[in-house]
Structure formats: structure tokens, C-alpha cells
Amino acid sequence: xxxxxxxxxxxxxxxxxxxxxxxxxxxxxxxxxxxxxxxxxxxxxxxxxxxxxxxxxxxxxxxxxxxxxxxxxxxxxxxxxxxxxxxxxxxxxxxxxxxxxxxxxxxxxxxxxxxxxxxxxxxxxxxxxxxxxxxxxxxxxxxxxxxxxxxxxxxxxxxxxxxxxxxxxxxxxxxxxxxxxxxxxxxxxxxxxxxxxxxxxxxxxxxxxxxxxxxxxxxxxxxxxxxxxxxxxxxxxxxxxxxxxxxxxxxxxxxxxxxxxxxxxx
Numbered sequence: 725x726x727x728x729x730x731x732x733x734x735x736x737x738x739x740x741x742x743x744x745x746x747x748x749x750x751x752x753x754x755x756x757x758x759x760x761x762x763x764x765x766x767x768x769x770x771x772x773x774x775x776x777x778x779x780x781x782x783x784x785x786x787x788x789x790x791x792x793x794x795x796x797x798x799x800x801x802x803x804x805x806x807x808x809x810x811x812x813x814x815x816x817x818x819x820x821x822x823x824x825x826x827x828x829x830x831x832x833x834x835x836x837x838x839x840x841x842x843x844x845x846x847x848x849x850x851x852x853x854x855x856x857x858x859x860x861x862x863x864x865x866x867x868x869x870x871x872x873x874x875x876x877x878x879x880x881x882x883x884x885x886x887x888x889x890x891x892x893x894x895x896x897x898x899x900x901x902x903x904x905x906x907x908x909x910x911x912x913x914x915x916x917x918x919x920x921x922x923x924x925x926x927x928x929x930x931x932x933x934x935x936x937x938x939x940x941x942x943x944x945x946x947x948x949x950x951x952x953x954x955x956x957x958x959x960x961x962x963x964x965x966x967x968x969x970x971x972x973x974x975x976x977x978x979x980x981x982x983x984x985x986x987x988x989x990x
Contacts, residue, residue, distance in 0.1 A: 731950040732798055733759040734826075735943060736791070736817055737806030737834070738767035738779075738843070744982030745936030746806060750943040752985035756965065757947035762798050764790040766817075767809040767843075773935060773977025775839035784812035791820040802828035802950035804942045805856065811848040818855035828949040831860035831896075832942035833869045838935060838980055849873070858895030862915075862955055864942045865891070867905040881912050888916035900945070900959055904937065915959050922956060924963050933973020933981040940983060941966050947989075965989045 735750035743749075747763050754761035766787055770778040794800070803826050808814050821829055833852060835844040844852070853873060857863055870878045870887040873894075878887045884901040891899045903912040908928070915922040944965045948958025969983035976982060 731759045731801040731947075731952075732762060733757075733943070733947050733950045734762045734764065734794060734800035734803035735806065735946075736764040736766060736803060736808070737939065738769055738809065739765050740936070741770055742772040742935070742977070742982070744773065745939045749936040749939045749982075749985065750804065750806065753940050753943035753965070753989075754947050756985055756987070756989040757944060757951065758989075759801075759947045759950050760798075762794050762800065764794060766813050767807055769807075771837075773979035773981050775979070776837050776841040776843075779809070779841075779843070781809040781813065784810070784816050787813050788816045788820070791816065795820060795824050799824065800826060800950070802826075802830070802946045804830040804832060804946040806832050806939050806942065807834040807843045808848060808852070809843065810845050811851045814848050814851040814855060818851075818859060821856075821859050827861065828946070829860050830942045830946045830949070831856055831863045832938060833863060833865050833873060834938070835869050835872055853894055857891065860896055861949065862898040862900055862945065862959075863891055863896045864900045864902060864938070864945070866902045866938060870901060880906070881914065884912070884914050885916060885921060888914060888921075892916065892918060898955055902938065902941070904934075913959075913963060915956060922959075924960065926963065926967060929967065929970045931970050931973055932979075933970060933975065933983055935980045935982050937966055937970065937983060940969060940985065944989065961990045
């Protein structure tokens, strides 16, 4: 940091016992970007590279206590949310972000795992739309999440723009539409604001090591914002970091393995 101060980044998300996604991926990513990572655990999952075996949502009052403990002593320069699990947790997180004025907030609307396990209760989806999207500096849905948020079919870049604009209409100032699920060898991520659409293109990397890429991307964006970068700079650096982490994937596990968070961040 130019002033010698170590920035603090907060992740509000679920725990992944396999270490590839969730809180574990976020903290590794924060460290790669030189941030001190703090955490609020919203759910405990029993999972590995093959899938999710069990989920235990942390009670709302315990989530609130964690938010207060971090906020009172280690207020974040930026924060992100991942798996929130329940409507009660969404409400507690929205209240804390509002009360404490946390403006550099990246919302990763985690709803379903890569193994198709449901990670967000149905009644929490509407609460996320109403309460959290208007608070976010940027929302980062993949195609499936964008479809669930908007009710639109989202399978090509043109539809990604329409869905992103619909999420802007819910109160978000910016949306990063992630194109990792596009049926193409050339992938496109779109950063959509009321005034502009920025395209980030890259070639698909043939790899089984992609578990936790969405968590890692949003955590890297939050770290960039914590370090004083602009949103577009943070998005660009985050995409580069995830690409490098996929290329360096260690080949662990019998299923969709983790990326390697130890690569150098820019």
C-alpha cells in the first residue's frame, strides 16, 4: 500500500471443507492481493471436489454477532458476499451493510453449486433482490444466477446485456455478467453500467480445476476495491488472476478440482 497500511477485506460466505470455494477460497485470494482477510461464516458445508454432502446454515443471530465483531474492531475497506443460504441471513447482512455504510460491496449471488446443490433458499432470492442488490457496488451473476434473478433466458452475449440491464433496474450500479457457462471456446464477461458495456474476452482453458472460480473472482474484485482500484481495474485484475489460477490448478481430488490460489496477483 502506498501509505503502508494493510487493507482489510471481508468475506461473508459459506465454508467449503474441500478448501476450493467459499470462505477458504476468498481468504486465500485476499492474501494473494495483499489484503488482510476477515470472515463471517454463514453456513458450514460438508463438501469435496465431487459435491456437497451436507449443509448447516449458521443461525441469524450468530451471523449478526460475527458481523458486529468484525465491524466494531476490523472495519473492512471492501467486502463480498457469497453463499448466504437463508432469508434471515440476507436480512442480517443487509442491515449490517446499511448501518455500517460499507460501500465497496461485491455481491456474488451464489444460488446453486457446480454439482447442482441448492445453496440459497427460495424465499431468500426475493430478499436478495430487494435488500442486497441496491447496496452492492457490483453484482456478479453467472448465466444460471442471472436467469433466476431476472426470469430471462441468458445463453449468449446479447442476452447477457439484457439481463445485466434488468439487474441494474433492481438498483445495482454495475453488474459483471460472467460468461463461463457460454457454449463457446471464446468466453466473454460483460461489465454493465447505466452508461457503458465493457467486454473482457479470453480463450476457454481446458481444465477440470475450476471449482471455486466464481468465489475467487468476486473475492479478487473486492480485494482490488479495498486496495483503492477502480471497479474496471478490479474486474480486469480479477479475471487475469482467475485465469492464472486455473492454468496452475494442482489437479487435486476426483471431481472438479480447485484452482491454485498461490499464483501472483497483479
